[in-house]
Amino acid sequence: MTTTAETGSSALDRLRILIRQNGPVSVADYMAFCLGDPAHGYYPTRDPLGASGDFVTAPEVSQMFGELVGTWLRSVWASRGASGPLRLVELGPGRGTLMQDIVRVLAHDSDRLAGLSIHLVETSPVLRRHQKTALADAAGRGLPIHWHDTLDEVPDGPVYVIGNEFFDALPVRQFVFGASGWAERVIGLDGDALAFGARPAALDRTAMPAGLPAPSLGDILEISPVREALALALGHRIADRGGAGLFFDYGPAAWGYGDTLQAVQKHAHVDVLAEPGQADLTTHVDFSALARAFSKSGAVCPRVLTQADFLLDMGLLERAGKLGHGADAATQEMIRDAVERLAGPEQMGHVFKAICVTDREPGPYPFDGNTLRKTDGQPPR
Numbered sequence: 041m042t043t044t045a046e047t048g049s050s051a052l053d054r055l056r057i058l059i060r061q062n063g064p065v066s067v068a069d070y071m072a073f074c075l076g077d078p079a080h081g082y083y084p085t086r087d088p089l090g091a092s093g094d095f096v097t098a099p100e101v102s103q104m105f106g107e108l109v110g111t112w113l114r115s116v117w118a119s120r121g122a123s124g125p126l127r128l129v130e131l132g133p134g135r136g137t138l139m140q141d142i143v144r145v146l147a148h149d150s151d152r153l154a155g156l157s158i159h160l161v162e163t164s165p166v167l168r169r170h171q172k173t174a175l176a177d178a179a180g181r182g183l184p185i186h187w188h189d190t191l192d193e194v195p196d197g198p199v200y201v202i203g204n205e206f207f208d209a210l211p212v213r214q215f216v217f218g219a220s221g222w223a224e225r226v227i228g229l230d231g232d233a234l235a236f237g238a239r240p241a242a243l244d245r246t247a248m249p250a251g252l253p254a255p256s257l258g259d260i261l262e263i264s265p266v267r268e269a270l271a272l273a274l275g276h277r278i279a280d281r282g283g284a285g286l287f288f289d290y291g292p293a294a295w296g297y298g299d300t301l302q303a304v305q306k307h308a309h310v311d312v313l314a315e316p317g318q319a320d321l322t323t324h325v326d327f328s329a330l331a332r333a334f335s336k337s338g339a340v341c342p343r344v345l346t347q348a349d350f351l352l353d354m355g356l357l358e359r360a361g362k363l364g365h366g367a368d369a370a371t372q373e374m375i376r377d378a379v380e381r382l383a384g385p386e387q388m389g390h391v392f393k394a395i396c397v398t399d400r401e402p403g404p405y406p407f408d409g410n411t412l413r414k415t416d417g418q419p420p421r
C-alpha cells in the first residue's frame with residue numbers, strides 16, 4: 041500500500057475513517073473514490089496502461105485501431121459536407137495513442153487539419169502529461185489541443201466525440217435481492233478490513249433495464265446513473281448542435297443480473313476490496329442502457345456492433361495487409377497477432393462492442409445496417 045506524502049495516509053486509511061464517521065459507502069462511491077480521488081485514486085496517480093502497467097487497451101495493441109476510427113470520423117465528416125470547424129473530443133484519452141493515430145489519418149488532408157481542434161476530457165494529471173507528449177508533434181504543426189475536466193467545458197457547437205474504455209470506469213450502483221426486496225450493496229468494515237454488506241434503499245423501477253426476468257434471492261442488479269446521465273447529456277448536445285459519437289467498451293449483448301465489478305492489477309484479477317486505489321476497478325457496460333439514454337435525448341443511436349464487426353467492416357484486414365506488405369516476418373507476425381487480439385472472437389472481438397450516436401438518420405456506415413457481417417450486438421430497445 042502506498043502512502044501519500046501530502047496526507048500521510050493511505051486510501052485504505054481514508055476509507056476506514058470515512059466509513060467509521062459516515063457509515064458504509066455505496067459501491068458507486070467506493071468506485072468513485074478508488075478511481076478518482078485526487079490524492080489516492082487509481083487514475084490521478086499513475087499511468088496504468090501497457091505491458092508494464094495493469095492492462096492493455098485496443099489503441100495500445102495496434103495503430104490499426106486508431107487508424108480505422110480516424111477513417112470512420114473522416115467519412116462521417118465528409119458525408120456532412122466537411123464544412124465548418126471539426127471539433128474532435130475524446131473522453132478518457134489514456135496515453136493519447138488513439139488520438140495520435142486519428143490525427144495522422146486526418147492530417148493526410150491538410151484542409152481538414154486546418155479546421156480541426158482537439159478537446160481531451162481527462163481528469164488525471166499523470167495521463168494529461170502523456171497525452172501532451174503523444175500529441176506534441178501535431179501541436180507543433182499548429183493543431184489546437186485543449187484539456188477539460190468535463191464534457192460541459194467543451195465550447196458550444198457541433199462535436200465529434202470518441203471514447204475507448206471510458207464508460208467502464210464510471211461508477212455503478214449495485215442492488216441485491218433479498219427476502220424483503222431490493223437492498224443497496226455497500227462496503228463497510230469488518231474489524232479493520234473492508235467488507236461487503238447491504239442496506240435498505242429504494243430502487244427506482246424506471247432505472248431497471250426492461251425485459252429482465254423476476255429476480256431470485258441473491259440476484260445482483262447493476263445500474264449506472266452516472267454513465268446514463270453522461271450519455272443523456274452527450275446525446276442532447278449532439279441532437280441540438282450536431283455531430284456524432286463513437287464508443288468502445290466491453291459488455292454483453294443482453295443485460296441481465298450479475299456482479300461484474302472487477303479489479304485488475306498487473307494483467308490479473310485481484311480482490312476488489314484488497315488494495316483500494318492500487319488496482320483498476322471496472323464493470324461491464326450495459327449497452328442497452330446507453331442506447332436508451334442516447335435515444336431519449338433525441339439523438340439517433342442506430343445499433344450496437346461487436347468490435348470485430350466494426351473493425352472488419354472498416355477494413356481491418358485490408359489495412360493489416362497494407363501494413364505488412366514488404367515487412368519482415370517478425371513484423372508480419374506482430375500484425376497478425378494484433379488483428380487476432382482486436383477482432384478475434386475469443387479475444388477483444390466479441391466481448392467489446394461499438395456504439396454510435398448521431399444527429400440524423402440513417403446511422404453512418406457500418407451502423408446503418410448495410411454491413412457485410414451479421415452482428416451479435418444488441419439493437420437499442
Ligand code: SAH
Binds near residue numbers: 161205
Ligand atoms: N482510452 C484510453 C484509456 C482508457 S482508461 C485507452 O483506450 O487506452 C480510462 C481513461 O479514462 C483514463 O484516461 C482515465 O484517466 C480517464 N477517466 C476515468 N474517469 C474519468 C472521468 N470521470 N472523467 C474524465 N476522464 C476519466
